[in-house]
Amino acid sequence: MLHFIKKLYYGDIPDANSGAAPSSDQQQAVTDWPLWEVFIRSKQGLDHKHVGSLHATDAQMAIENARDVYTRRQEGVSIWVVESKYITASNPAEAGELYEPAADKVYRHPTFYDLPDEVKHM
Amino acid sequence: MGTHNLEELFQQKIDKEVKIEPKDWMPEAYRKTNLRQISQHAHSEIVGMLPEGNWISRAPSLKRKAILIAKVQDEAGHGLYLYAAAETLGQSREQMINDLHSGKAKYSSIFNYPTLTWADMGAVGWLVDGAAIMNQVMLTRTSYGPYARAMVRICKEESFHQRQGFETLLVLSKGSKEQRAMCQDAINRWWWPALMMFGPRDSESTNSDMSMKWKIKRKTNDELRQQFVDMIAEQVKLLGMTLPDPNLRWNESRNHYDFGEINWDEFWQVVKGNGPCNKQRLDARRKAWEEGAWVREAAQAYANKQRTRKKAA
Amino acid sequence: MQQALLDYTLYLADSALILGQRNSAWCGHGPVLEQDIAITNITLDLIGQARSLYQYAAQLKGGEATEDTLAYLRSEREYKNCLLAERPNGDWGQTILRQFLFSCFQRELYTWLAKEKDATLAAIATKSLKEVNYHCRWSGEWVVRLGDGTAESHTRLVTALENLWPYTGELFKGADYEVALGLDPATLHTSWLSAVQSTLEEATVSLAPHASCFMQLGGKTGVHSEELGYILTDLQYLQRVYPGCDW
Numbered sequence: 001m002l003h004f005i006k007k008l009y010y011g012d013i014p015d016a017n018s019g020a021a022p023s024s025d026q027q028q029a030v031t032d033w034p035l036w037e038v039f040i041r042s043k044q045g046l047d048h049k050h051v052g053s054l055h056a057t058d059a060q061m062a063i064e065n066a067r068d069v070y071t072r073r074q075e076g077v078s079i080w081v082v083e084s085k086y087i088t089a090s091n092p093a094e095a096g097e098l099y100e101p102a103a104d105k106v107y108r109h110p111t112f113y114d115l116p117d118e119v120k121h122m
Numbered sequence: 123m124g125t126h127n128l129e130e131l132f133q134q135k136i137d138k139e140v141k142i143e144p145k146d147w148m149p150e151a152y153r154k155t156n157l158r159q160i161s162q163h164a165h166s167e168i169v170g171m172l173p174e175g176n177w178i179s180r181a182p183s184l185k186r187k188a189i190l191i192a193k194v195q196d197e198a199g200h201g202l203y204l205y206a207a208a209e210t211l212g213q214s215r216e217q218m219i220n221d222l223h224s225g226k227a228k229y230s231s232i233f234n235y236p237t238l239t240w241a242d243m244g245a246v247g248w249l250v251d252g253a254a255i256m257n258q259v260m261l262t263r264t265s266y267g268p269y270a271r272a273m274v275r276i277c278k279e280e281s282f283h284q285r286q287g288f289e290t291l292l293v294l295s296k297g298s299k300e301q302r303a304m305c306q307d308a309i310n311r312w313w314w315p316a317l318m319m320f321g322p323r324d325s326e327s328t329n330s331d332m333s334m335k336w337k338i339k340r341k342t343n344d345e346l347r348q349q350f351v352d353m354i355a356e357q358v359k360l361l362g363m364t365l366p367d368p369n370l371r372w373n374e375s376r377n378h379y380d381f382g383e384i385n386w387d388e389f390w391q392v393v394k395g396n397g398p399c400n401k402q403r404l405d406a407r408r409k410a411w412e413e414g415a416w417v418r419e420a421a422q423a424y425a426n427k428q429r430t431r432k433k434a435a
Numbered sequence: 436m437q438q439a440l441l442d443y444t445l446y447l448a449d450s451a452l453i454l455g456q457r458n459s460a461w462c463g464h465g466p467v468l469e470q471d472i473a474i475t476n477i478t479l480d481l482i483g484q485a486r487s488l489y490q491y492a493a494q495l496k497g498g499e500a501t502e503d504t505l506a507y508l509r510s511e512r513e514y515k516n517c518l519l520a521e522r523p524n525g526d527w528g529q530t531i532l533r534q535f536l537f538s539c540f541q542r543e544l545y546t547w548l549a550k551e552k553d554a555t556l557a558a559i560a561t562k563s564l565k566e567v568n569y570h571c572r573w574s575g576e577w578v579v580r581l582g583d584g585t586a587e588s589h590t591r592l593v594t595a596l597e598n599l600w601p602y603t604g605e606l607f608k609g610a611d612y613e614v615a616l617g618l619d620p621a622t623l624h625t626s627w628l629s630a631v632q633s634t635l636e637e638a639t640v641s642l643a644p645h646a647s648c649f650m651q652l653g654g655k656t657g658v659h660s661e662e663l664g665y666i667l668t669d670l671q672y673l674q675r676v677y678p679g680c681d682w
Contacts, residue, residue: 032216033422033467035209052272053206054469055215057425057580064573065469068476069199092146171463171471178459182673182682183503184452184486187459188479194462195475202468240673240682290682298680406464414466416591417527420584427583 247287582638604650
């Protein structure tokens with residue numbers, strides 16, 4: 001039972017039959033740019049709000065992309081970008097003590113963290 | 123806490139309209155269905171840039187050119203919002219793109235039709251975006267949080283698209299003989315494919331039950347299709363044009379428009395890959411991706427070098 | 436004087452439009468979604484600039500002239516865009532380098548025009564400058580990424596530079612109408628070259644091989660390359676086939 005729940009908490013392992021190229025680390029590094037989370041403050045006096053994510057190779061590119069996509073080039077807007085892997089998230093209420101300490105990433109992205117071998121092959 | 127309890131808690135949230143967020147427990151089937159639906163929606167936005175992009179260089183006025191470019195750019199942005207939402211469910215952008223290019227993932231069949239004349243820009247905006255909006259408004263209330271939020275953002279931008287499409291046709295409908303003929307011809311070619319956007323009949327739709335129970339879908343295919351017909355049948359009158367359906371007529375007792383039977387053969391053929399542009403659309407996307415590989419690699423290589431330099435400094 | 440001002444405005448408008456038209460071909464075909472959006476944004480800016488300039492030109496011309504009659508009903512020998520704008524897109528490297536060379540020039544030009552006596556041109560230049568600064572930054576960053584990225588991207592960028600450099604001279608060689616207005620762009624060259632050189636250095640690309648490059652001329656006076664005819668065929672098709680219609 002615990003094994004079954006652990007599988008779900010670690011997020012999705014790509015389908016064996018999916019058309020995706022094998023996700024060896026090498027290939028991932030070269031062709032899949034890192035994921036960044038974007039926070040926008042649209043007006044002075046408000047808080048920054050999480051609006052979504054995008055792919056970029058560095059912070060400068062991420063900010064420019066965020067400006068293009070999430071603000072449509074508005075002036076006077078403040079943008080924060082953070083690589084998704086650097087965000088630590090709390091766990092939902094119902095999980096309680098069942099959560100593994102490693103499962104503190106924002107989402108179930110398979111590349112965010114190292115899976116133990118037995119989980120990799122499930 | 124057993125899985126059964128988690129399932130109950132999950133369904134309670136759904137029933138109480140509490141949104142499901144990325145880290146919440148969810149049945150595997152719920153995750154998979156959302157992932158498939160959101161990623162296919164994202165693919166549709168991206169592939170959808172192609173039939174309209176086809177007329178950017180030939181837009182007949184500078185204003186129309188700017189409007190069309192802005193519209194196609196919006197679609198790219200929508201694709202991005204949706205890929206972002208899908209990535210919260212455990213699949214990377216690259217995996218999704220590979221699935222699209224391999225043919226494993228689908229996208230909306232409507233984009234497998236060609237845009238043959240300028241009037242098609244109007245018809246696509248009015249009918250295709252019109253149909254999409256109907257679906258999208260419903261999805262702003264979908265149970266998965268990131269998807270619902272992406273849809274709210276998309277809907278804000280989408281209504282301008284439909285209005286622009288209609289307005290493009292309105293100008294043609296008041297123009298020269300050739301323009302009026304161009305307008306009617308585009309409507310004739312896009313009407314039935316637009317109706318097909320709502321999918322198979324409810325009686326033949328396999329995914330519907332669970333999707334409705336989990337509030338991934340909030341209205342059935344037939345309900346949405348009927349809503350669309352009722353709306354367009356009125357709007358077409360403002361253009362002084364007709365819809366190519368001899369069986370279209372107002373039914374007083376139902377309080378809806380009756381309409382003719384969709385050519386389901388054509389529907390399934392296009393879904394299977396035999397539409398006029400299926401190959402061309404995927405070839406274009408594959409080509410863009412493959413020819414862009416050196417660019418993506420270069421940017422990543424540069425970023426890596428910079429990181430190394432900063433550390434050494 | 437009025438004719439010179441009209442010609443000058445058309446030169447600015449045509450250059451922005453033709454470059455925008457070229458860039459717009461990337462829409463839906465960019466190397467990555469986020470960059471597709473970025474270059475399309477730049478395209479919209481360029482078309483916006485073109486529209487403002489054509490509207491002013493229509494005013495200067497008077498009669499029934501509109502932004503559209505000027506863009507859609509003038510033929511190859513009447514177009515005054517610089518040759519650089521009509522160069523083919525090539526690969527992503529050539530496109531961003533073309534943008535960089537052009538935008539750095541626009542930055543110099545618009546900074547200068549913002550202080551000009553002609554109030555309308557000054558206003559258009561001032562407004563466009565914000566966008567142009569962003570174009571310089573965005574394209575400059577790509578020049579560096581590609582020049583200092585992989586061996587392949589470096590080679591492609593070097594090839595792009597070879598292809599484009601011969602068309603940069605024209606930007607600084609004043610056409611008659613520029614000289615007549617006292618707006619000889621030769622004065623902008625040093626500053627432009629310094630900005631371009633510094634970015635190319637950072638991109639590990641040398642300008643030395645191009646030091647005595649022969650510069651192609653003619654666009655600003657209506658003598659274009661074979662490229663423009665095809666660009667206009669697309670651009671003007673509908674208005675030519677259905678003359679006198681509203682769209």
